[in-house]
Amino acid sequence: MAALQKIRLFFPLLALAVISPPAEADEPLHRQIDRMIQARLPSAPAPLADDAQFLRRVYLDLTGRIPTPQEARAFLADGSPEKRLRLIDQLLASPEFPWRMAHVLDDWLMERRTAPGVSRTQWLEYLRRTVEQNRPLHLLLAELLQADDHTPQEATAFLLARNAEPHAVTRDVGRTIFGVDLQCAQCHDHPDIDDYNQDLYYGLFAFYTRTSLFTEPKSKRKLLAEKAQGEASYTSVFDSSIKKERVDPQPPGGKPLPDPKLAKEQLYLVAPAKGVRPVPRYSRRARLAQVVRQGTNRYLARNVANRLWAMMMGRGLVHPVDYFHSDNPPSHPELLERLADYLIQTRYNLRGFLRQLALSHTYQRSSLPPKTLPAEMLAPELFAVAQLKPLRAEQLAWSVMEATGISTATREAVRSQLLRDPKMRDIFQLDARRAALLEQMVQHQLARRMEGNVRAFVREFAPPVGELQDQFHATAAQALFMNNGNLLRSWLAPRSNNLTGRLLKIKDTNKLAEELYLSVLTRPPDESERQAVAQYLKGRDKDRPAAVQEMAWALLCSVEFRFNH
Amino acid sequence: MKCRYACGSPEHALHRRKFLGALAGVTGLGTVGFFTRPAVAKQLQKKQKHMLVIYLAGGVSQLETWDPKPGTDTGGPFRAIPTSVPGVHICELLPHTAKQMHRMALVRSLNTKNNDHGMGHYQMTHGRNRGGLNVPHVGALVNRMLHPKESPLPGFIHVGRGGDIKDAGYLGPQYGSLGLPSGGPPAGIARPKGLSLEADMRRHKFLRGVNNHFLAQRRSAETEAYTYSYEQALRLMEQRHVFEVDREPEKLREAYGSHPFGRHCLLARRLIEHGVTYVQVNHTNYDTHHENFNFHIEQLGEFDRTFATLLEDLASRGLLEHTLVVVMSEFGRTPRINERLGRDHWGRSWSIALAGCGIQHGAVIGKTNKNGTAVAEREVDHGHLFHTYLQALGIDSTGNVDVNGRELPVADPAREPIEELLA
Known part of the structure; x- marks a missing residue:
């Protein structure tokens, strides 16, 4: 009490x-x-x-x-x-909404970490499906916290990415699920924050203190094991008289949840042994998941x-x-x-x-x-x-590809490939559900084909793995990537079906300015901008392609493009 | 951290804008760079402190370097020789370095309780054991605390292997390191074929116009950082010559040595001379589980002459008085000689060497026992060293750093600097 x-x-x-x-x-x-x-x-x-x-x-x-x-x-x-x-x-x-949300959820829950045994693709696909099927969000979170034989394999990623290390898990469950960063309260009550005390920390820790990483002997697959015994206890590093031998599991803002009394021989469904993954009859992990599943x-x-x-x-x-x-x-x-x-x-x-x-x-x-x-x-x-x-790395990549016309060209190529067979075309036109399916398939193909490009942007623009992903960092290396990199340069080289190719077909500078600004900055240019474009093109008849690329490059590197405003 | 709108208020931002303004005045950038104004350059250099780490990867033997034990069961075949500091002896494999001892200090009582390469590297460069918090590499911290915002060069550079924006930990990638794996100019610094300097400047001018239009009422710390990164990149491109070691006189290049380590150390000196705050040079490989003695003759032969030349060169240019030099590894090597005439990983009693600013020259901190198997006096670990580096550079190592509004201690609060090592 x-x-x-x-x-x-x-x-x-x-x-x-x-x-x-x-x-x-x-x-x-x-x-x-x-x-x-x-x-x-x-x-x-x-x-x-x-x-x-x-x-x-x-x-x-x-x-x-x-x-x-x-x-x-x-x-x-x-x-x-x-x-x-x-x-x-x-x-x-x-169909793009679930893709976008998969990244939002990944930034939030994984902070771009990778889990042994669950590939990034698998994990993102699991999140995408969750959103596509409109599953309640708290059920997803509960699944991640539980991660046992009753939940999908991908759900183990959250705990595996923290190596199931109870302190690392406690910190991240605190931060990502309950919004509290209890790091300091591991060793002592937080010196500045009254709410963050060791009771709160170890109450949460107690749910995970029995969990550990288990490597299946034959397949070397990483799994999560849980024991039926083991208690959380603490001593303050500042004052060793402040200690507690046993802290019952307690979610932040919830009541203590002591274990049910079980006879010793009833503790396990699968008893611990060498090379065997123990399964307790009563799982503290599943208990916390139950709290989250209630949602209240x-x-x-x-x-x-x-x-x-x-x-x-x-x-x-x-x-x-x-x-x-x-x-x-x-x-x-x-x-x-x-x-x-x-x-x-x-x-x-x-x-x-x-x-x-x-x-x-x-x-x-x-x-x-x-x-x-x-x-x-x-x-x-x-x-x-x-x-x-600031645009996240993926948003930036997809926006650059959209602005330069690379995505549209690929979408069209995929669509025409899917519809090449007239029978397929008829099928996709049968009803709204099938029309939507076509769009989904196009989106899937596009995402797959652009994966490498997106990764190049992620390498340069994403915050470090394991840190809050809403931080903004601007580095000279990023600017060099935009300034000298091959990727952007190749996308800006005029082709029949990309932005600069389109712009070069427009003779009227006013119309060119409109197409350029609408394609890159999603708005018409104002009067001064129209003039600036006309000015830039003046006397450049001979190297108009270069002039057009230069302007398109500048808009892609602009603050207006880099931020969602 | 997000900043309020129209936040021109922080002083540094104002300075930066003034600086950028000045730069815009001389557009063309190809013509006038910051450091071509000698008066300013000198003033900056006088104030700025630097750190240079020579990282002997794999784990150099303390017995064949800073803490020889000749004539004992663990001592091996080499003698100890006197140095320019009376009473201080080091291994005979370092004859040139011995003559530099009056610029150096030794710590002989290091116990880091670790025999793992990865952990050792982390400990020595992060000042803590790897744990929950994503603490920054010492280079990132020093970059954040000491590197002048106006510098056209990055503050944290790895020459040779290494280099990663993730070095910055929670400080954020802009403080992370730039790698120069080939020992030459950084990747992406060259303008692509078909893009002339003139065309590049033209499009940047257009870009500035586009930005000014948007920013008229929407300027923030983040938008400033973004536009600044492009100016930084342009200035970095202009600094290509700094990375070109061949510009040095042939005689000096010879003195440093024509091997990669020699060239890398010479590049390190050029970088520091031009204002880079933290430089790390790796020398591999000291992981001598076999044939420890042969390997050390070979490796240290390369190291010794280059390192002594480096100290001499830094000193003669007046750079050493502003530069802390540290020679470190992930750990030392076992006193016990194994059956393959090798020495294995050993973190219980080993040494590092320092030189340059902020330290007591000629000091020897701590002692190991007779045959070097344990620390006998003044045991310290990587946490103490980390505090000491920062203090030597004039940084309060017991202070905090603001990370997105959170105050985090710059060094392990459970450790303190080695006071008697500090000048």
């Missing part, structure tokens, strides 16, 4: 939630978001983004790439007031809400995203609680949740602050102006 008393109320500010006006029963979440964000603003926020800005942003966030010029033209020409809503739904249903743990719900919010808005309500504690309160506590509730009520429906975020005016604000906006309104935690979000 002493342990229970030690649990501190995580957000003293939560009391506020009770007195804030109750949501109207039928008020959609996106309106509630805007209302709660608005409530903290001292004055009017930035206006909504124009169509072009919104279009680029939502494509990047939901599909991981910029739109093609055709897609951009269609959206910009559409006069319907419902077009943003329609686009959001269209992108959430697109507040730490879990807040963390999932915050991670997804940060993905869309460029900054968590709690920031950094793995640093939930009372001295680092959320910028909008009542909103975070509301989002957590919504996730619980909707069974962690990823598409449904992102849809609400995307529909909010908060998401759709311009990133360009009006000149009259007071400086204090620029504070990112106010969400009064859209944040600039």
